Amino acid sequence: MNEIETIAIELTVNGRRRALKVAPHHTLLDVLRDDLELTGTKECCLVGECGACTVIVDGRTVDSCLMLAVEADGAAVTTVEGLAIDGRLSPLQAAFLDKGAAQCGFCIPGQLMSAHALLALNPHPTLAEVQEGLAGNLCRCAGYQQISEAVLATAEGADR
């Protein structure tokens, strides 16, 4: 077994503080999936082209395949597993369910994170703003319209 020097980092993941020793070449995606067993964040292209690994780092969406874990030291990270509130689906998740926004489901965690970050920054997006906000997240089953509708419905629901 090869020994690789590790570096100590601290992350707050989905509200919980985690002290970790990570290899310097491991990405945030590696650490979330392999060390923290948060496999909801998906791996696809590993070069920032598809958005399947999108997480929120200090309020901004990040392709976690492009960020080294050591770069995230001290950051607050939210993954799809952190969206539910007290174990219940968040309004955004519930809207995805209602609109039939998921098909194969593989891109959905990334879509949810981009949509969640968008609504946090812009609680009343137009359709065009939703589409732009999701432009970094490929969906090959191509339920884009249903996904956009779910985001708009969430924004509308938050007003009532």
Place this chain on the structure above:
Amino acid sequence: MSETYHAQAPTTTPEVGGMGHALKRREDPRFIRGKGEYIEDVMLPGMLWLDIVRSPYAHATIRGIDASEALKVPGVLAVITGRDLEAAGLHWMPTLAGDRQMVLPTDTVMYQAQEVAAIVADSRYAAADGVAAVLVDYEPLPVVVDPFKALEPDAPVLRPDRGPDKQTNRIWHWESGDKAAADTALAGSDVVISEDIYIPRIHVASIETCGCIADWDPVREHLTVHMTTQAPHAIRTVFSLVSKIPEHKIRIKTHDIGGGFGGKVPVYPGYVLAVVASLTTGKPVKWIEDRSENLQADSFARDYHVHCDLGTTKDGRLTGLRVRTIADHGYSDAAADPSKFPAGLFNVITGSYDLPAAFVEVDGVYTNKPPGGVAYRCSFRVTEAVHSIERMVDIAAHQLGIDPAELRMKNFIQPDQFPYHSATGWEYDSGNYPAALRKAMEIIGYDELRREQAEKRARGELMGIGISSFTEIVGAGPSHTFDILGIKMFDSCEIRIHPTGSAIARLGVQSQGQGHETTFAQIIAEELGIPATDITIEEGDTDTAPYGLGTYASRSTPTAGAATAIAARKIRDKARLLAAHLLEANPDDLEWTNGKWSVKGSPDRFKTIQEIAFAAYTNHPQGMEAGLEAVDYYDPPNLTFPFGSYICVVDIDKGTGQVKVRRFVAVDDCGNIINPMIVDGQIHGGLTMGLAPALYEAITYDEQGNNQAGTFLDYLVPTAMETPAWETDKTITPSPHHPLGAKGVGESATVGAPPAIANAVVDALWHLGVRHIDIPITPQKVWAILREKGVTA
């Protein structure tokens, strides 16, 4: 089989959730919580990783492989080469089309990104470092990229391993229809429209790539392969035949699959290498391809060079069709086509039209490209057929000065002609083509759009309207005609009703996002009155599911959906005997309504399916088998023929050549509908996967065979930004032979959309002298045409 549904309002309550209810998908809660379990999420104790050395050359001799440095990389345990596999007789494997392809080469690489060696290591990073440390000495050979050049007499023979009578790059020649009749019809036509139409190589690019974990247990002598496959049982049989491991010692297990679209039907070398590595090490071995490997090496779709001659009278009555096609298969025919159909169902190219004569010939050709010929979310080669005929009909309309809608109406197979026998031998089950086109024209306001177009054209603006009236052909079997490597194309369902009235059903098909856990539960709910929420649907474990051929070519609803209905009806028949016992009545005096057997004329004397299920285990009559379960292997009597009419409106930017889809109305007819929300999602997805090749996607190669679309920066998958606001509607023409009257829908829109878009673009440019543009219709192509025609912004 006499029962056929025609009613469209659901007959069950929302609580039961039978056919026609827009039930929320039962797989979605786990997906939206990040709790889906895809192959990359499966980790086994002691698991090793496999990574692959790939060729930078499209054609080269391997002079040597030096793995000594790779073996020094910490964590690298083994290197596997073609010579190692040759010793075990595993360096070649069969393709599903009955050709063969290399697992690893011993002497020659045949396409860029071909597998050359495999590294086994204790971590992914170590495996990748090992790959980088392997030195391969290549001597480049002449590259054949163009299939027409491949057929020239002086072209190098790419597959010398084939028999002495097959020392040519022509893989096969296939014909369908009546040549003499087509020739005569064309000779007697007032006008013959001829066109070359290229339908380029594209890739399904599911967001989840392919992967597996091979897990050989040396003590039990048992192999489990966790894998991304659309056809688990067929894979098990092929693995057994190739490896000689007895079939009962092999278990194929799928997990959630992140999109398939046809790309996860074939067996790729990576799967086989993982199995070899696990057999060698006695440990589980995981292989997950990366995105570029997926785009460069996995099976492609299409790559058809089609020449059509379409005959017509002066007033637009179509007389005959002749089609000559070159099919570029890369270095091996790895299509997933039924064995009697090397060009798939391409001869459905007469489309929605009453064409009295047709002749189709196709030549499969080898080139130095990745092997393949799988589908891209379409039934076997139907997209190629539909694109060709819909382009040809549009060219004919424009050339004759007849409105494209009018020409289609004039030539449609009429509703009273069904079952319709096409000139190439298909029996279309049912359809109402004029109704679908009329509906699409009404929704979009066709006449008004034509007026708007005339006004805009007078002002020099470029606006086009395109129609596609497609006919699909899906749901293979019937087994007397359809097989994959000799395995007949039926499909299956086994239902077990538990004593407390809930149930589990297992099927031989395999969902990759189609929502099977929901729709198949709805079929059982419809047939038995058990709430869909009380029914578990399980697929993808070959140890438990009945044998089936898997999910592709829109076959799940036509085959396994039918098997589910029939198995449920077998259970209902037994339930009748149990109810008669419980009610002390004659079975003939009972009638079935809404989940109950009741005594005719005494509706208060009844037993619910739940009460009957309990009795099947606690109070069944002497002489009757206990339990309440059934299995059905359904062999469809015919294919199903979904259809639709799409109308697209485009505006073209004269400055940039960009095509903007302003409106797109899709009227689909897939027969009776199981879950309208899922059908709508499937149509939306299919439309976007039709837009993609029409405007964006193509895999191209340079003269050295370098893949020019190996990343998502070069291969343009549409995002939410590019996707238009699809307007969907439907007509309903049930299939007369399917027990639920359903036809299948997953691929209709992928098939129907590209020609609607291409026709709209050409419609916008016809007055400039443009007859045809090959897809993808990129801004560069349109810009160049506009400049050539002297159009400026």
